[in-house]
Amino acid sequence: MTPTARRRIDQAVSSLAALSAMVVIAPLLMIFGFLIYQGASAVNVDFFIHLPKPVGETGGGVANAIVGSLIMIGLAACVALPVGILGGVYLAESREPRLPWVVRFLADVLNGVPSIVFGIFAYTVVVLPMRRFSAFAGGLALAFIMVPIILRTTEEMVRLVPNALREAGFGIGLPQWKVTLHVVLPTARAGIITGVIVAIARVAGETAPLLFTALGNRFWHQGFDQPIAALPLQIYAYAIAPYDDWHRQAWAGALVLITLVFVTSLAARLATRGRTVAR
Amino acid sequence: MARSVTLVEGASGRAWRPPAATRGRVGRIGDPLFRALLKGSAWLVILLAIGLVIALAWESSGAVRAFGLRFIVTSTWDPVAGDFGALPFIYGTLVSSLLALLLAVPLSLGAAIYLAELAPAWVRPPVAFLIEMLAAVPSVVYGLWGIFVLVPWLRDWVQPSLGRWLGFLPLFSGPAYGVGMLAAGLILSIMVVPYITSVAREVLLAVPNAQREAALGLGATRWEAIRIAVLRYGRSGLIGAVLLGLGRALGETMAVTMVIGNRPAIAASLFAPGYTMASVVANEFTEATSDLYVAALVEVGLLLLVVTIVVNALARLLVWSVGGPAAGARE
Numbered sequence: 001m002t003p004t005a006r007r008r009i010d011q012a013v014s015s016l017a018a019l020s021a022m023v024v025i026a027p028l029l030m031i032f033g034f035l036i037y038q039g040a041s042a043v044n045v046d047f048f049i050h051l052p053k054p055v056g057e058t059g060g061g062v063a064n065a066i067v068g069s070l071i072m073i074g075l076a077a078c079v080a081l082p083v084g085i086l087g088g089v090y091l092a093e094s095r096e097p098r099l100p101w102v103v104r105f106l107a108d109v110l111n112g113v114p115s116i117v118f119g120i121f122a123y124t125v126v127v128l129p130m131r132r133f134s135a136f137a138g139g140l141a142l143a144f145i146m147v148p149i150i151l152r153t154t155e156e157m158v159r160l161v162p163n164a165l166r167e168a169g170f171g172i173g174l175p176q177w178k179v180t181l182h183v184v185l186p187t188a189r190a191g192i193i194t195g196v197i198v199a200i201a202r203v204a205g206e207t208a209p210l211l212f213t214a215l216g217n218r219f220w221h222q223g224f225d226q227p228i229a230a231l232p233l234q235i236y237a238y239a240i241a242p243y244d245d246w247h248r249q250a251w252a253g254a255l256v257l258i259t260l261v262f263v264t265s266l267a268a269r270l271a272t273r274g275r276t277v278a279r
Numbered sequence: 280m281a282r283s284v285t286l287v288e289g290a291s292g293r294a295w296r297p298p299a300a301t302r303g304r305v306g307r308i309g310d311p312l313f314r315a316l317l318k319g320s321a322w323l324v325i326l327l328a329i330g331l332v333i334a335l336a337w338e339s340s341g342a343v344r345a346f347g348l349r350f351i352v353t354s355t356w357d358p359v360a361g362d363f364g365a366l367p368f369i370y371g372t373l374v375s376s377l378l379a380l381l382l383a384v385p386l387s388l389g390a391a392i393y394l395a396e397l398a399p400a401w402v403r404p405p406v407a408f409l410i411e412m413l414a415a416v417p418s419v420v421y422g423l424w425g426i427f428v429l430v431p432w433l434r435d436w437v438q439p440s441l442g443r444w445l446g447f448l449p450l451f452s453g454p455a456y457g458v459g460m461l462a463a464g465l466i467l468s469i470m471v472v473p474y475i476t477s478v479a480r481e482v483l484l485a486v487p488n489a490q491r492e493a494a495l496g497l498g499a500t501r502w503e504a505i506r507i508a509v510l511r512y513g514r515s516g517l518i519g520a521v522l523l524g525l526g527r528a529l530g531e532t533m534a535v536t537m538v539i540g541n542r543p544a545i546a547a548s549l550f551a552p553g554y555t556m557a558s559v560v561a562n563e564f565t566e567a568t569s570d571l572y573v574a575a576l577v578e579v580g581l582l583l584l585v586v587t588i589v590v591n592a593l594a595r596l597l598v599w600s601v602g603g604p605a606a607g608a609r610e
Contacts, residue, residue, distance in 0.1 A: 010500035014397050020389030021398070024476060025409045027469045031416065031424045038427075086320035094317070103321045105595060106328045112523065112591035113584060114530020116557050117331070120580040123564075124334040144327060151324060177313035205417025208532035208557070212564040232419045236533060239423045247427070254420045265415050269408070 032258070039255035042248045047256075052218050052234070058245055062253050064220050068135070068229035071221055072214060073200055075139025080146035080199065085192060087147075088154025089180060104155070107148040118144040119209030127213060135221070135228040138214030142206060146199040153195025157188040190271055197268040201261045207232035231257050335581040341574035350578060356543045356559075358567070363575035365582065367543040371460070371553035372583075375535060376528035378464030378549070383472045384521055390472075391479035391520075396505055407480070414473035422537030425466045430457035430538055433465070438550055449547040456540065461549040463539040467528045475524035478598060482516030483509060485602040512601075519597030526590040530583060532557040556583045 001009075046061050053060030087107075091100050122141035127133055161184050169179035185192070207230075210216075215227035216237060222228075231253060238250035336343075342350065346363060353364030390410070394403055434457030445451040486509050494504035510517065540552020541562060556579045567573045 006500050006503070010502040013502040014393075017389045017393035017397055020386045021393040021406055024386055024390040024472050025406065025413065028409055028413045028416070030428075031420065034424060034428055035420070083320050083323050086317050087324055090317035090321040094321075099318075099321065103324050105592070107324055108595045109588055109591045110324070110328055110331075112526040112530075112594070113331070113587055114532065114557055116530065116532045116560055117335070117580050117584045117587075120338075120560065120564075120577055121331050121334055124338050124577075125330075128338075144331075147324060147327065175307075175313075176310040178309070180313070201415060205415075205419065207417070207419040208561055211561055215565070232417060232533075235423060236419050236537075239419070239426055239537065250423055251427075254423050257417060258420055261415050261417065262412060265412065269411075 035251060035255045035258060038248070039251035039253075042252035043255060047249075047252055051220070052249075055241075055243055055246070060249070062229075062231060062234050062249070062256075064217065065229040065231045065234040065253070066256075067221055068214070068217065069204060069231045071224075071228065072135055072139040072142055072210070072230060073204060075135065075224070076142035076146055076203060077196070077200065079140065079143035080150055081196065084147045084150025084195075084199075085154050085185075088151045088192075089158055089184070091151065091155040092158035093180070093184075104152070107151050110144075111148040111152070114208070115141075115145055115206050116208035116211075119211060119213055122209065122213045130225065132225065133213060133215035133227040135214060135224045135226065138210045138228060138230065141209035141213045142203040145203050145206065145209065149199040149202060150192075150195050153198065154188070154192050157191030157195065158184060160191065161187045194268040194271050197264050197271075201264040201268070204264075205232055205257060205261055207236050331584065332581075335577055335584060339574050339578035339581050341571055342578040343574075345571060346575075350575070351582070354543070354545060358563075358569070358572050361569065361571050363571070365556070365575075365579050367545050368554050368556040368559050368579060369582070370545050371463075371539065372529055372555040372557070375460055375463040375467055375539065375553065375555055376525060378460065379467035379471055379528045380521065380525060382464065382468035383475060383524060386468075387472050387475035387520075387524070388479055388517065390476045391483055392505060392510075394476070395480045395483035396509065397501070407477070410473045410476050413469075414477070418470070418531060418533040419537075421466055421470055422534035425462060425534055425538040429466060430462050433457045433462055437461075442550075450549050453546070453548040453550045455550055456552060458538055458540040458552055459548075459550050460539065460546075460553045463535045463553065463555070464549070466534045466538055467531055470531060470534060471524040471527045474527050475520050478520035478523055479517055482513045482520060482598065482601050485516070486512045515597045516601030519594040519599075519601075522590050522594035522597065526587050526594060529590065530557055530587050532561050536561050556580075 046059055047063075048061055048066065049063050050059070050061035051064050052062065087103065091104055094100050118141050121144065122137045126137035126140055130137075165183050165187060166179055169183045174182070210230050210233050214230055214233065216233040217227045217229040219229075235250050235253040235257065238246040238253065241247075342363060346353075350363065350365055351369060352366055354366040355362045355364045356367065357363070394407055394410075398406065434455050438451075438455035438457070438461070441451045442453075442455065490508040490512050491504050494508035495501075499507060535555055536558035539555060539558060541554050541558060542552040543554045543559070544551070546553070560576050560580050560583075564573075564576055567576055
């Protein structure tokens with residue numbers, strides 16, 4: 001090949017690569033644009049403080065679904081936070097040969113398991129024995145999804161803590177658990193919080209695992225052992241319904257959901273900005 | 280994320296246990312307890328994985344006993360007669376996922392190459408950030424967009440013209456419903472692109488610079504250096520990235536359910552409605568009245584679990600082989 005031909009190919013491939021990067025981000029702009037175009041008009045104060053209205057009545061809101069989502073995320077965090085953080089510290093600090101490798105590998109594999117499968121799991125371990133759909137079951141399904149994410153970020157962040165800090169702790173005679181609780185974890189705190197936020201942003205939008213665990217509800221929270229509403233479930237129900245008014249509600253709900261997810265992701269990213277540079 | 284290099288070599292080992300002389304009395308009771316607590320949490324992850332498989336196997340045992348292997352090779356799905364065969368769902372899952380990969384892989388690799396190798400430094404962070412945001416969009420939002428934007432567009436524009444020019448192929452024949460396999464493949468490709476792109480980008484970033492410099496030093500152009508020295512070096516990791524995308528596509532539920540048409544039939548045409556394993560579980564689980572019906576749906580879930588575990592395990596090993604265990608950890 002002549003040098004000119006090679007240079008031409010180089011230029012062609014470079015432009016193709018740049019073009020594919022543009023094509024890849026185009027859907028994001030299209031989706032966000034449409035959400036604002038369709039949803040912004042239906043987002044108002046009522047939307048955040050009212051219950052859904054029956055078919056035929058205009059207006060109404062998704063306040064119960066927002067509250068329901070928050071309750072289930074809270075339940076999920078209560079389970080997933082301790083397990084994920086303590087397990088992550090174990091992965092980073094253990095010197096055993098095999099177990100950390102196995103756990104790390106399983107966590108990554110679990111991270112790729114479809115969320116609906118976690119829904120089935122929560123159904124078999126909570127809904128079947130209790131004989132009813134419940135906020136508990138939904139929260140647990142979300143917790144299963146959160147654990148691997150929190151575990152792996154915590155591990156990464158704890159690994160970043162300089163060894164000199166641990167040695168300083170040991171040097172003044174602290175036991176291992178005090179070094180971890182008072183030196184290592186506070187140092188890694190910002191990174192771990194980021195991991196938690198990322199996990200929350202991920203499960204906040206999950207619909208599939210809630211379909212047959214939380215089930216959905218058109219009323220306010222009625223106890224942890226009762227079916228409960230969630231914002232993604234409500235969007236789904238509105239989207240597949242045949243009513244124009246509900247479609248507007250679906251767009252509005254999606255706009256609220258995606259804004260929440262983006263804002264939390266952005267916050268998480270800004271919080272660790274300094275850290276990724278240091279790596 | 281940036282290349283994850285462990286900053287503290289040996290952080291895993293030497294710091295774990297201080298010399299016995301420095302440990303106080305509390306340490307003697309507190310440390311074993313604390314270590315047991317940490318280890319217990321790690322074991323919970325193992326238990327979660329094992330419990331997942333056992334619970335699904337247990338709940339689906341009725342269907343496994345009733346149908347055996349017939350379950351995955353027959354295509355009757357008749358809840359009233361209690362006769363279940365999952366072939367249409369398996370077919371729908373495979374076809375929609377492969378279609379998605381066909382569209383997503385070239386784009387993702389192109390974007391990853393651009394971001395890791397070619398883009399000016401100031402372009403990289405914002406574009407990488409937008410791609411991460413694409414991964415953060417909830418599935419149900421993609422589905423909503425699919426129903427009201429993608430499906431009408433396919434029905435009114437794409438499918439009529441595809442049918443006019445390529446209608447002689449069975450692939451593009453039949454009426455244009457909008458909803459169907461093509462819509463599912465398209466929405467899936469949009470959804471898996473960010474996963475493949477960000478893992479592929481990390482793999483490329485993990486390729487040592489000496490590789491590039493050696494090729495450039497021999498007089499290669501930038502693209503030749505990428506092709507010869509970078510892509511080949513990172514090949515197994517890139518295959519892993521594609522497999523991770525495949526795993527996502529296989530298990531993706533809501534968006535697909537909303538645009539695929541949900542009809543348990545095997546059709547040659549991409550325009551025809553189909554059904555996937557994840558969608559049938561999502562749609563029919565709460566309506567399942569008989570024990571056998573529930574068991575059959577759980578077995579579909581179990582199949583999905585097994586397939587995604589295999590695909591993901593393979594993908595992780597391949598990605599780790601290039602980038603180390605930290606690569607792609609948060610995807």
